[in-house]
Amino acid sequence: MHIKGTNTAKIILENTDNATNMDIDYFNNGDAVVSRIRYSEGPGAFYFQPNISSTALVILYNGNVGIGMSNPDTLFQVNGDASVTGALTAAGQIRT
Numbered sequence: 001m002h003i004k005g006t007n008t009a010k011i012i013l014e015n016t017d018n019a020t021n022m023d024i025d026y027f028n029n030g031d032a033v034v035s036r037i038r039y040s041e042g043p044g045a046f047y048f049q050p051n052i053s054s055t056a057l058v059i060l061y062n063g064n065v066g067i068g069m070s071n072p073d074t075l076f077q078v079n080g081d082a083s084v085t086g087a088l089t090a091a092g093q094i095r096t
Contacts, residue, residue, distance in 0.1 A: 013039075043071075 003009045013022050020042050026035040038047040044061030047070065055070040066072030068079035 003011060013024075015022050020040060022039045022041070024037040025033045028034045033052060036047075036049045036052055038049065039045070040047060046059045047055045048057040050056050054068075055066075056068065058066045058070050058072065060066075060072065064072040064075055064077070066077045066079070067082075069077060
């Protein structure tokens with residue numbers, strides 16, 4: 001697929017039956033979903049699921065970002081070990 005526009009090019013996904021999730025699924029050659037980007041209307045969140053069984057990254061409607069979790073309760077939250085190369089500054093709370 002190639003989308004090109006002079007001003008704005010866009011892809012529109014519309015669900016007309018009040019389903020709560022809209023997905024972009026990636027399939028393997030066995031016709032099985034192996035990875036997904038999901039917008040969940042209920043919480044208003046984007047979930048990045050590279051192996052379907054877990055969420056690697058979530059961005060919530062309120063701006064909270066979680067890595068390795070599905071419901072961060074602070075601005076930036078990491079589940080597990082994290083390391084930083086260089087400076088890390090925060091105006092809000094960062095929890096690991």
